[in-house]
Amino acid sequence: MTQYTTRGIAFPLILTSGKHTLVEGSALIEASIKTIISWPQFTRCYSDQFGSKTDEALESPNDAILSNLVRRFIIDSISIWEKRVTLKSVEINRPSSEKLVIQLVYRIKDLNMDNELVYGIYTN
Numbered sequence: 001m002t003q004y005t006t007r008g009i010a011f012p013l014i015l016t017s018g019k020h021t022l023v024e025g026s027a028l029i030e031a032s033i034k035t036i037i038s039w040p041q042f043t044r045c046y047s048d049q050f051g052s053k054t055d056e057a058l059e060s061p062n063d064a065i066l067s068n069l070v071r072r073f074i075i076d077s078i079s080i081w082e083k084r085v086t087l088k089s090v091e092i093n094r095p096s097s098e099k100l101v102i103q104l105v106y107r108i109k110d111l112n113m114d115n116e117l118v119y120g121i122y123t124n
């Protein structure tokens with residue numbers, strides 16, 4: 001098994017005593033996935049394709065069509081921008097008319113380890 005030593009700055013920044021905190025391993029990958037999901041595509045200088053299109057769908061009614069659309073946007077964006085993982089499942093739940101809860105299960109390739117991320121998005 002490969003030793004996993006990548007470190008980086010997570011977004012949003014975590015400050016400790018006025019300095020940014022470095023995260024590593026699965027925490028860095030989780031922060032990267034959250035950034036990809038939440039970053040609107042076509043808004044980043046020099047890399048306008050970065051992010052996902054989830055923000056484009058959030059003005060739509062919260063129904064099964066929206067769930068499937070957001071699911072597709074997330075699968076596409078993570079497969080393009082986060083090469084360290086393989087998505088195993090993406091579930092979208094609608095606990096209320098103004099919220100989507102995304103549950104991702106993914107495998108970290110270098111660690112050969114499964115991880116889970118639950119992420120909420122508010123709709124109109």
